[in-house]
Amino acid sequence: MPKVLIVDDAAFMRMRTSKLLMEAGYEVIQAENGLEAIQKYREARPDAVLLDITMPEMDGLTALKEIKAIDANAKVAMLTALGQQQIVLEAVKAGAKDFLVKPADAERVLAAVAKLCGR
Amino acid sequence: MAEEGKRLEFELDDEDLKLFSEEAAEQIEVLDVALVQLEADADDELLQRIFRAAHTLKGSSAAIGHKKMASLTHAMESVLDALRQRRLRPSSEVVDALLNALDALRVLANEVVTRQDSGIETQSLEEELLALLENAGEEPANAGPGHGDGADFGFAAQARADIAAHRASGKSILAVSVRIRDDSPLPGIRCFQVLQELDAAGTVVATDPPRQVIEAGEADYVVRAVVAATLPPAQLQAALADISEVAGAEVREIGEDEPLGAPAPASEPRPLRPGAAPSAGEPGNAASASRRAGAGSIRIDVERLDGLMNLVGELVIDRARLIRIKDQLAAVLSGSELAELAENLEETTAHLGRITDELQDAIMRTRMLPIRSVLARLPRIVRDVATRSGKKVELVTAGEETELDRSVIEVITDPLVHILRNAVDHGIETPEERRRAGKPETGTVTVTAWNQEASIYISVKDDGRGLDFEAIRAKAVERGLVSAEAAAAAPPDEVLQYIFLPGLSTAKQVSDVSGRGVGLDIVRTNIERLNGSISVHSERGKGTEFIIQLPLTLATTKALMVVARGIVYAIPLVSVTETLPVRGADIHSVGGRRLLRLRDALLPVLELAAALGDRRPAVAEPAYIVAAQHAGRQVALLVDHVLGEQDVVVKSLGELLGARPGIGGATILGDGTLGLIVDTPSLVGGAARESRETQLARVA
Incomplete structure (x- = not known):
């Protein structure tokens, strides 16, 4: 069962996405911020990461770079809100494989995660 | 059907809301500007830009569950797509329908902020848009941009x-x-x-x-x-x-013998997001340079900048306090062993002063925005007024990159729009009149902005009929604003100033006679209240030019600090014409009123504290006179003494004291007490109302 790490400081979004992915047959790990995400990535080595951009403690872009430093092959999709185009572009340049603009519909989330996990 | 005032729910949190509103406002602005351009020149790039803006609005409104907005933008998008593919021509009927829809979009976007149903009706707008599509279709379906997949390499x-x-x-x-x-x-x-x-x-x-x-x-x-x-x-x-x-x-x-196609037309990259309005005189590189710089810039919340500005304001005040403490210390310690300490403090205070100045300057600069956003709204206004009054008018704007403080941007729009409307409505002649006068049918209104020293200038110039000096003279006399002799003797320059007199231009028919519209006195008062000025030049048959001058910022102002009945007042330096001691001044009593003869003028004399409502008895005989002017009229203000010039940080009186006539704001002084900023226009206005006869003492 592919493992997906969901990183988002907004609990509601985290729960909604987790539920969606679990119903689709993924194992889900959650983190509330960038620091926690790095720690969980080290421990669990998930197949895919959904990484929010705006978070306290450590933002998504910094977390992305740290995760890529741990594992150059990490498969990360950024979660972005409207109007963060420049950060998303930077994230893609820094190795993010994909991105989802919030609020993303279920179909898009599942398609992106499936691609990241090579399904 | 929509129920007005009903509470609406959208799927977004506060942070999303901010982004949504910002983006919506941006895209609506893009549409506002671009739709008007459409009639004149519907090039592919423009159509693409418009389509994208509508598309973005559709996407984000759908994402938050704003069905009405999504549905209206969808209808707009369908029409825009037809335009883009050249199935539909951008006739004025089409542009009108899109502009009407855009106005509704503004209301709908605002619903997301208020969360209240505005009750706006969009069904008929959508039907109007879709009806345009039904009439289209006969024209050849030419593949629009974005559909040329694999075509030309x-x-x-x-x-x-x-x-x-x-x-x-x-x-x-x-x-x-x-x-x-x-x-x-x-x-x-x-x-x-x-x-x-x-x-x-x-x-x-x-x-x-x-x-x-x-x-x-x-x-x-x-x-x-x-x-x-x-x-x-x-x-x-x-x-x-x-x-x-x-x-x-x-x-x-691609095979070896296969041609790549025709060479690309010039290697210049297509403009990505071309400047808002058609602009004359703007160096083409400036715009693209600023776009390139965009990647290295960040957005800052305006509130944060205001917060920073306030903090620096506090620093400026503390610096003034420190200087006072230093002076006191130096006096006490003079000659003692600790005198060196006082010198040390002096050096440090001086350094702190320099740094504070630089910091204030730097923050002021971060608050600066290009005037582009203001100018971008003008084409729509010109179009509306021109359509209504049956004129043909081309608007040319220049100086979009001119920067000014946020606070000024907020207040500059109204007077600018007022003057622009007048220029189109009354300045520019009808196409027929223009033809008869040997002019091109389409009139031109040019709006230009530029910086000079610590001011921003905006010129609104039309090539219309110009002002009718004789009509203005006659009207001023008829309204009892000037005597017939004075009017007859007044040189043209002075006659032009009459149009700013209260009572001259408020009458509706004046606009027909003088060629100029309504309430210019109010425009002038509002501009002068902001420590700015407005001037006018006009030539019969050739046109009229208004130039507005405003300070770059309203957050601080240079003021003359004076004391009256023990209270410190700040009189904005722009209104001060001179100061002189009471002793030796030529003060007369005429009909129970005191008048100061200053060179050729007679100035009504006001005791500053009393004029501002200070009912306490005077503590000392006023020793100084400050002559202050507004709108060409002067008053002589009696004060106890003059402290000197100072940069003051303007704070709103707000809830602190409530509005008080004659007081424009407050500032915190070096000793921590409140200083009141004098609103010269209302003092001058009050003096004029009190003594009608002193109007004759108007100084040109």
């Missing part, structure tokens, strides 16, 4: 030598065309991902749009490229199709 013609070299080294040359889904929220980044994939596959020889555009994330929905690679076309095609939101990818090998 002429952009690669310049790279012919490279292509030959790659071929010689055994690589195959692949023509790539990728289209991003129409509803993709950030297509520019998808295009960048396409480029990444191409770079991984081989050597990218040429791209359309150019590489730097794609790398900046500013490509549209289509990327075409020529790649030299060793992998089979099908493999690259699969890799490209695997990128999220790719609608279609096409990769085929």
